[in-house]
Amino acid sequence: MSADISPLQTGARARRWGAWYVAEHKIRSMRGYIGTLVATAIGTPFLYLFAFGVGLATLITGNVGPVPGVTYLQFVAPALLATAGLLVAMEEYTFGILLGFKWNAIFIGMNAAPISGRQIINGVVLFVGLRMLVTTSVYYLMMLLFGAVEPGWSALTIVAGLLCGFAFSPVAAYAATIQEDRGQFAILQRVIILPLTLFSGTLFPLTQLPIFLQWIGWLSPLWHASELGRQFVYGPTEPIWLTVAHIVYLIGLGVLGWQLCVRIATRRLDK
Secondary structure, eight states: OOTTTHHHHHHHHHHHHHOOOOOHHHHHHGGGGHHHHHHHHHHHHHHIIIIIIIIIIITTTTTSSSSTTTTTHHHHHHHHHHHHHHHHHIIIIIIIIIIIIITTOOHHHHHHTTTHHHHHHHHHHHHHHHHHHHHHHHHHHHHHTTTTSSGGGGHHHHHHHHHHHTTTHHHHHHHHSSSSSSSSHHIIIIIIIHHHHHHHSSSHHHGSSOOHHHHHHHHHHHHHHHHHHHHHHHOOOOOOHHHHHHHHHHHHHHHHHHHHHHHHHHHHHTT
């Protein structure tokens, strides 16, 4: 920064661009493990699409999907992409949030400068969105490579993946309340997140579950995002009002968790 910029100007810039500065810091901090991120971004979709769409589908169903005229690979691919967005969000909304408050209290340092709690959380959400965009874009390219989608409207499955991860922002609000790490995130992963992949219509239609279990899918952002992605890949297979409901639900849940996290983080930083 130029030496002729006054402290008042520096403070004004921080107040204006604080969220972007936080996102930039998060991006720069990734350089230490960029190799792992690249290998994961490329290797994960390759292995999952091959395992579920080629191996399992061919072995069990002959790659015939549960929707007429749709292969199993086409059915499962949008759900896998949505899951990829979810996993990125979960990583950053749990360990990333607690890291900034406790393990490496950079949020406290940022807040000591003219960057507010709202800007810090906004910057984290922005960073998570950028990271999800890269991950889901790579996933989509792999879907093209495997022939799971045709170029065109199917690219909007990336948007479905972004909305899926964003809808899990209430997890960030929960992470902002944690004072001591006692394995809460491990419990969250094993008791809530992992079972969602089985009860959200990802690997098989939700209607194949007993009616008394289907409500789990109706509440799950992963089901809404998976169904939304499928409309872009081989739809329409549902009424337009239901597609709109998917979008409204995902955005509404995401905004709720985001603003709740802002409120909790601001209170914690202003103590």
